[in-house]
Amino acid sequence: RKEVEQDPGPFNVPEGATVAFNCTYSNSASQSFFWYRQDCRKEPKLLMSVYSSGNEDGRFTAQLNRASQYISLLIRDSKLSDSATYLCVVQLQGGKLIFGQGTELSVKP
Amino acid sequence: EAGVAQSPRYKIIEKRQSVAFWCNPISGHATLYWYQQILGQGPKLLIQFQNNGVVDDSQLPKDRFSAERLKGVDSTLKIQPAKLEDSAVYLCASSWRMDRQETQYFGPGTRLLVL
Numbered sequence: 001r002k003e004v005e006q007d008p009g010p011f012n013v014p015e016g017a018t019v020a021f022n023c024t025y026s027n028s029a030s031q032s033f034f035w036y037r038q039d040c041r042k043e044p045k046l047l048m049s050v051y052s053s054g055n056e057d058g059r060f061t062a063q064l065n066r067a068s069q070y071i072s073l074l075i076r077d078s079k080l081s082d083s084a085t086y087l088c089v090v091q092l093q094g095g096k097l098i099f100g101q102g103t104e105l106s107v108k109p
Numbered sequence: 110e111a112g113v114a115q116s117p118r119y120k121i122i123e124k125r126q127s128v129a130f131w132c133n134p135i136s137g138h139a140t141l142y143w144y145q146q147i148l149g150q151g152p153k154l155l156i157q158f159q160n161n162g163v164v165d166d167s168q169l170p171k172d173r174f175s176a177e178r179l180k181g182v183d184s185t186l187k188i189q190p191a192k193l194e195d196s197a198v199y200l201c202a203s204s205w206r207m208d209r210q211e212t213q214y215f216g217p218g219t220r221l222l223v224l
Binding site: 004042043044045046087089094095096097098099100101102 | 142
């Protein structure tokens, strides 16, 4: 079983759509949680941290459920510029990041 | 602020040859990471340094991969000899410390193709 599992992609959505990504993790000792964004042939960049209370950054909302070891990302009013691969990431004590395989999003006009 | 620098950006070699990658982290960052990202997968940690000491190298194939961070700044990752399955992007990242919630900043990566 993979340590971090994400929805298989790709997700193809029209502009303005709402899209949700789901992720589960297996290591109950995971301490911190993130969503990273990776554009084609570029390096991963931090999109947002994820907290149990849920957090929002503009059109992006992230949620963490520690009991079920589940992480989600909701993107509202999708833009063409949101097209990228979204990586679910957990962090262990000491800083090590464990990445999911990523979910590709393609937003079409 | 200058980001994480890596070189070369691209490398093509034949199997059984050797190759080395270089990384210069963000100034002042004590923690440095090397990740391997195979096409269609997320990055996988190979080795983590805190200053010039190794914190985690549990997933580094030590029979062929080696890494060092002399003087606790720049780092090199070497593969000798390379195999076809080593074709991947090698990403270097750095952070201020290795605490949780400490953002890791990634370099542009070195894209390796082994023929």
